[in-house]
Amino acid sequence: MKIIVSTALAVGVIAGPSLAQSAQDGEKIFKKCAACHKVGPDAKNSVGPVLDGVIGRTAGTFENYKYSKSMKAAGAAGLVWSEETVLDYLADPTKYLRTVLDDPRAKAKMKFKLKSENDRRAIIAYLSTFSTATMQVPQDGFCVVNTSEKPHFFTAETREGERVVSNLKPGEQLCSSSTAASDGIVSVFETENGFEGCSRIIPVGQAEEMQKFAEFDRCRWGSHNS
Ligand code: HEC
Structure with missing residues (x-):
């Protein structure tokens, strides 16, 4: 009978080499997000919500973070963050929420866009290492x-x-x-x-x-x- 106690963060051990590589790239590119978002064991909400476990989470639901009305509405309407939804959101948060809510007045609180699709994919691979959806x-x-x-x-x-x-x-x-x-x-x-x-x-x-x-x-x- 063996018992394993692990308090280490889940890292992308099951990811193939290419995914692991992009997770590494993503860690670097994440510096752009880090001004507003924290990840890891000691992460706290700052300008934006903590992003641990964000892949697989319903939009606008991290504890004790004050989301915009539009983000809360998107979560209530069933928006769940996946690789695909985060990919579209990061390209243009306001445009994305307007499409999802079908409301031309919807507004994202996140004033940041990431144009490069490669960069967005790398960041998502990195964020996935902080989520049970991809955990070993x-x-x-x-x-x-x-x-x-x-x-x-x-x-x-x-x-x-x-x-x-x-x-x-x-x-x-x-x-x-x-x-x-x-x-x-x-x-x-x-x-x-x-x-x-x-x-x-x-x-x-x-x-x-x-x-x-x-x-x-x-x-x-x-x-x-x-
Ligand atoms: C200038 C500050 C800022 C930067 C830079 C920024 N964000 Fe955000 N982000 C926010 C804010 C504020 C929100 C809350 C949005 C709302 O309530 O509408 C948010 C929300 C999010 C959400 C939704 C989270 C949830 O719990 O529903 C994701 C995912 C996200 N950001 C990812 C990123 C990533 C990845 C980057 C880097 C490419 C990034 N953000 C860069 C401020 C920022």
């Missing part, structure tokens, strides 16, 4: 990623009762793995001494995002099949 999950285990804005206390327990615990900062992950390859249950508490938390059953080979903590099992989750 052990075949015989399951993972949880803290994509909320605050650190929280996480436990992951397999059906056989193997338990791993960790305080996860935003962007960090906890994976459990056992030779029995079973699904398991993840519980989250506000802090290590928290009393009422929330929990979720996670199938083997999959990862879940804990997007927002709330007591009495009211956390917001987002999952991706890998």
Whole structure:
């Protein structure tokens, strides 16, 4: 029986060489975004929202960020950030929101455009390394990623009762793995001494995002099949 505890950031290990290469290019090009956006374990909202886990996230929903009306409307209308939607958005945010909302008065709060399609693709490859949608999950285990804005206390327990615990900062992950390859249950508490938390059953080979903590099992989750 082996248990793996990993608090390292998911990196694009399953990506092929070309994708890994563009993720590297994307890291450099991301400097253009970094004036307004943060990524990684200690990321905080600044001019723009934190972009950890943005691929796979509903538009306009990162915790405690004040989005424009148009962005909130786009999320409410069902806009989810994927490689394709981010690709179009970055080329011209206002034009994109106008098209999505079919409203010529829609306005993006992001005053920045990235013309080069190659640069946009590279940045998306880079952003994907901060998302469970592209994360490597052990075949015989399951993972949880803290994509909320605050650190929280996480436990992951397999059906056989193997338990791993960790305080996860935003962007960090906890994976459990056992030779029995079973699904398991993840519980989250506000802090290590928290009393009422929330929990979720996670199938083997999959990862879940804990997007927002709330007591009495009211956390917001987002999952991706890998
Ligand atoms: C000058 C500041 C600025 C720069 C530079 C900038 N952004 Fe933004 N970005 C924002 C703001 C502000 C928002 C919130 C938009 C809204 O509410 O309409 C945003 C929103 C976003 C969103 C939607 C996030 C969500 O949670 O719905 C994505 C994706 C995004 N930006 C990606 C990027 C990328 C990638 C780059 C670099 C190519 C970039 N941005 C450069 C300010 C910026």
